[in-house]
Amino acid sequence: MRNTAKFLLTGAFALAMVQAPAAEQQANTAQQQANTAQQRQQQQPRQQDGVLVQQQTPTFRSAAELVTTDVIVRDAKNEQFIADLKPTDFDILEDGVKQELASMVLIHGGRAYNTLAPPPAPVQEGIILPVARPTNDAAGRVFLLFVDDLHMDFQQTPRIREIFRKMLKNLIHDGDMWGMVSTGTSSISIDLTYDRALLDDAINRISGGGLKPSEIIKGQEGAGGPVELRYRAHVAFTTANQLMANLEKLHNRRKAVIWVSSGYDFNPFEKSRLKEQLGPCDSSGDGSGSSDQSNCVSDNGRVDPNLQPQGARFADAELVRDMADVTKAANRANATLYTIDPRGLVAGGDIGENVDPVEWETYVSKTVDSLRTIADLTGGFAVVNQNDFDKALKRIDAETSDYYVLGFYSSNPDPLRRTRRIEVVTKRDGVKVWSRTSYSLRPTPSDTTATTKK
Numbered sequence: 149m150r151n152t153a154k155f156l157l158t159g160a161f162a163l164a165m166v167q168a169p170a171a172e173q174q175a176n177t178a179q180q181q182a183n184t185a186q187q188r189q190q191q192q193p194r195q196q197d198g199v200l201v202q203q204q205t206p207t208f209r210s211a212a213e214l215v216t217t218d219v220i221v222r223d224a225k226n227e228q229f230i231a232d233l234k235p236t237d238f239d240i241l242e243d244g245v246k247q248e249l250a251s252m253v254l255i256h257g258g259r260a261y262n263t264l265a266p267p268p269a270p271v272q273e274g275i276i277l278p279v280a281r282p283t284n285d286a287a288g289r290v291f292l293l294f295v296d297d298l299h300m301d302f303q304q305t306p307r308i309r310e311i312f313r314k315m316l317k318n319l320i321h322d323g324d325m326w327g328m329v330s331t332g333t334s335s336i337s338i339d340l341t342y343d344r345a346l347l348d349d350a351i352n353r354i355s356g357g358g359l360k361p362s363e364i365i366k367g368q369e370g371a372g373g374p375v376e377l378r379y380r381a382h383v384a385f386t387t388a389n390q391l392m393a394n395l396e397k398l399h400n401r402r403k404a405v406i407w408v409s410s411g412y413d414f415n416p417f418e419k420s421r422l423k424e425q426l427g428p429c430d431s432s433g434d435g436s437g438s439s440d441q442s443n444c445v446s447d448n449g450r451v452d453p454n455l456q457p458q459g460a461r462f463a464d465a466e467l468v469r470d471m472a473d474v475t476k477a478a479n480r481a482n483a484t485l486y487t488i489d490p491r492g493l494v495a496g497g498d499i500g501e502n503v504d505p506v507e508w509e510t511y512v513s514k515t516v517d518s519l520r521t522i523a524d525l526t527g528g529f530a531v532v533n534q535n536d537f538d539k540a541l542k543r544i545d546a547e548t549s550d551y552y553v554l555g556f557y558s559s560n561p562d563p564l565r566r567t568r569r570i571e572v573v574t575k576r577d578g579v580k581v582w583s584r585t586s587y588s589l590r591p592t593p594s595d596t597t598a599t600t601k602k
Contacts, residue, residue, distance in 0.1 A: 417511060488530075
């Protein structure tokens with residue numbers, strides 16, 4: 149009897165030892181099924197006030213980019229470059245808020261001196277990258293010659309070519325990288341290269357192809373104004389924006405764009421164009437002693453001030469928008485634009501064109517102002533109303549040879565603040581500072597997708 153009880157007790161203990169892992173496994177399986185069901189429930193849409201609400205796991209993205217800007221510092225008295233400034237001598241303000249200087253490089257005589265190196269980028273978990281080595285091709289300057297032959301007079305072709313030959317002599321030196329693009333019939337497209345011999349061949353192909361005043365006045369009018377004029381301007385600004393996007397991919401180089409053009413005016417010779425559209429008055433009448441004066445201008449050329457050609461009302465605003473787009477792209481690429489008007493010191497118009505002197509002066513003034521605006525908003529200067537191109541090119545050469553490159557990480561986390569104002573000041577007295585005045589954030593992929601969908 150005692151042996152039987154002992155046997156039964158031993159069998160019960162063995163059975164318990166066998167069932168325990170099975171029970172534990174069943175409990176784990178049940179817990180996993182419960183977790184899976186909970187996840188599915190969270191991913192499924194729930195109903196709130198009769199509306200299905202999709203629950204999604206929030207995704208957080210953050211990025212910090214080094215913002216760099218070229219700074220030229222000269223003595224206010226003798227205009228000499230100051231090359232002994234320290235990082236503590238500069239203050240950078242973004243939208244009025246002081247930023248911490250992260251990097252500083254001095255370029256003096258074309259040679260780079262790394263005064264303050266930027267901190268290394270944060271290491272991502274699970275990724276081990278080799279230490280980046282400085283490239284040997286990081287010295288020298290980059291010049292992009294933008295030939296807007298769609299806005300240059302054909303009669304000035306010899307003068308235009310001479311200006312570019314002076315660039316080859318006084319501006320582009322050995323070790324400088326350069327490229328050249330035209331907008332019109334010159335059909336020039338040279339990628340960035342060090343070969344200066346290619347420039348001489350390209351210069352011989354430059355030819356002005358701009359519209360004459362008579363062609364603008366008698367040209368076809370559309371909803372946006374003169375059709376041919378607006379098309380040429382669209383080609384010029386589109387080409388310039390593409391060039392800025394390409395320059396944005398180039399880093400650690402001084403990038404200067406030499407923009408040669410006679411300037412832009414989206415509403416030139418307004419009264420003459422209106423007179424051409426309406427035609428002269430018919431003073432013969434219909435025998436009733438009255439004539440229709442609502443659709444014509446008088447023989448003495450007077451035009452009703454309330455009348456305007458088609459597209460004239462918003463012409464200036466559209467020009468400002470196009471110039472703002474290209475200057476924003478240039479600032480984002482940290483490229484300085486220098487504009488050159490090949491007309492030089494402009495006097496009166498061509499005698500054969502028979503253009504009203506007042507309208508001609510207005511046209512010249514607007515085109516010159518457009519070139520000034522493009523240069524000023526990117527830290528450069530405009531070579532207009534002057535014939536001494538040698539002096540201007542030597543100044544560009546000096547500004548692109550001696551400068552500082554300052555970098556900072558923006559303390560403003562607001563991604564909606566696209567365009568941000570920059571101000572660089574020095575703590576040293578008696579100096580003048582030139583730098584770009586703003587920069588724009590790169591569009592995010594989500595912004596590009598939203599724009600495409602619209």
